[in-house]
Amino acid sequence: xxxxxxxxxxxxxxxxxxxxxxxxxxxxxxxxxxxxxxxxxxxxxxxxxxxxxxxxxxxxxxxxxxxxxxxx
Amino acid sequence: xxxxxxxxxxxxxxxxxxxxxxxxxxxxxxxxxxxxxxxxxxxxxxxxxxxxxxxxxxxxxxxxxxxxxxxxxxxxxxxxxxxxxxxxxxxxxxxxxxxxxxxxxxxxxxxxxxxxxxxxxxxxxxxxxxxxxxxxxxxxxxxxxxxxxxxxxxxxxxxxxxxxxxxxxxxxxxxxxxxxxxxxxxxxxxxxxxxxxxxxxxxxxxxxxxxxxxxxxxxxxxxxxxxxxxxxxxxxxxxxxxxxxxxxxxxxxxxxxxxxxxxxxxxxxxxxxxxxxx
Numbered sequence: 001x002x003x004x005x006x007x008x009x010x011x012x013x014x015x016x017x018x019x020x021x022x023x024x025x026x027x028x029x030x031x032x033x034x035x036x037x038x039x040x041x042x043x044x045x046x047x048x049x050x051x052x053x054x055x056x057x058x059x060x061x062x063x064x065x066x067x068x069x070x071x072x
Numbered sequence: 073x074x075x076x077x078x079x080x081x082x083x084x085x086x087x088x089x090x091x092x093x094x095x096x097x098x099x100x101x102x103x104x105x106x107x108x109x110x111x112x113x114x115x116x117x118x119x120x121x122x123x124x125x126x127x128x129x130x131x132x133x134x135x136x137x138x139x140x141x142x143x144x145x146x147x148x149x150x151x152x153x154x155x156x157x158x159x160x161x162x163x164x165x166x167x168x169x170x171x172x173x174x175x176x177x178x179x180x181x182x183x184x185x186x187x188x189x190x191x192x193x194x195x196x197x198x199x200x201x202x203x204x205x206x207x208x209x210x211x212x213x214x215x216x217x218x219x220x221x222x223x224x225x226x227x228x229x230x231x232x233x234x235x236x237x238x239x240x241x242x243x244x245x246x247x248x249x250x251x252x253x254x255x256x257x258x259x260x261x262x263x264x265x266x267x268x269x270x271x272x273x274x275x276x277x278x279x280x281x282x283x284x285x286x287x288x289x290x291x292x293x294x295x296x297x298x299x300x301x302x303x304x305x306x307x308x309x310x311x312x313x314x315x316x317x318x319x320x321x322x323x324x325x326x327x328x329x330x331x332x333x334x335x336x337x338x339x340x341x342x343x344x345x346x347x348x349x350x
Contacts, residue, residue: 003077012096012279017293035095053080054108054253055296057100058091062079 008060011035015052096292098276125149127170129197147178186240207281243268245327249299
C-alpha cells in the first residue's frame with residue numbers, strides 16, 4: 001500500500017521517474033504548495049521495491065509492505 | 073487513514089519541522105539514507121550527535137533530526153565535532169557538510185581530522201557548486217563546467233575529496249551518488265560502525281542552481297540519470313582507459329582499512345597513564 005502525503009510534495013517527479021513499473025503519475029489537483037503531487041494509477045502492479053520512498057527528498061511518499069491486502 | 077500511518081523514519085524527525093530544500097534536492101535522499109542506516113544499526117538516536125556547518129547541507133540534520141544537533145560556523149563543523157568526541161567518547165558523532173563548507177572554507181579541519189584518525193563520520197554532500205548562494209564555482213566543480221561565475225567554463229582543476237581523505241589517512245572512505253541511495257545507506261552504516269575517521273562523499277544534484285547552467289533546469293530526474301550513466305564502480309576501473317575515465321564518477325568503497333590507533337583511545341590511555349582520569 002502506497003501512502004502519499006500530498007501537501008509535503010514539492011513536485012520534483014523523482015518517484016514517478018524511478019518507479020520500475022510506472023504506476024505513478026502527476027495528479028490533476030494542486031496541493032497547498034501549488035504543485036501537482038503524484039497519484040497511484042494501479043496499486044495491484046506495485047512490486048514493493050521502495051524506490052519511490054527511498055528517492056523522495058521530502059518524506060512525502062512511503063509504503064507499507066504486505067500488498068493491498070493490508071489496506072485499512 | 074493517513075493520520076494513522078506514519079513514515080517509517082518519522083520517529084527520527086523533530087515534530088513540527090519539515091524539509092525546506094528546493095524541489096528535487098539530494099539533501100532529502102541523504103537524510104533518508106542516514107536515518108535508514110541508523111535504523112538498520114538499531115542505534116539509540118539519543119547517543120548520536122550531529123554537527124553541521126553552513127550551506128544547504130547544514131540543513132539536513134538541523135533542525136529536523138530529533139536528537140542533539142550542533143549547527144555551527146562556516147567550515148568549522150569538524151572542529152566542533154572533534155571537541156564533542158574528545159569530551160564524551162561514548163557518543164557517535166556524525167558531521168554533515170557541503171563540499172564548499174568541507175573542502176574550501178574548512179579544508180584544513182578536514183585533512184587534519186583524517187590525519188589524527190579521530191572517530192568521526194563525515195558525510196559530504198557534494199553538489200559541485202555553492203548552491204545556497206546561487207551556484208558559484210566551488211573547488212569541486214568539474215573542469216570546463218559552466219556555473220554562475222564561470223559562464224565560459226571552469227578553468228580550474230577539481231578537488232577529489234575522497235582521494236584527499238584517503239591520502240590524509242582516513243580509515244573508511246566511500247563515494248556514491250544520490251542515485252545509489254541503497255549502497256549509500258549500507259556505506260553510511262559501515263562508516264558509523266567503524267572506529268576511526270570515516271568519510272562518505274555523496275555526489276548530489278542541485279537542480280535549481282547547477283541544473284540551470286547545464287541545461288537541466290529543475291530537472292532532478294535527468295541529473296540523477298546522468299549520475300547513473302557516468303558512474304563506474306571501483307572494481308571495474310581497470311577496464312577503462314585513462315582518457316575515458318576523465319568524466320566518470322568512480323563509486324564504491326575506496327578505503328576500508330583495519331582499525332588502527334584512534335585519537336580518543338590514545339587520549340584515554342594517556343589520561344590513565346598520567347593519572348588524570350576522572
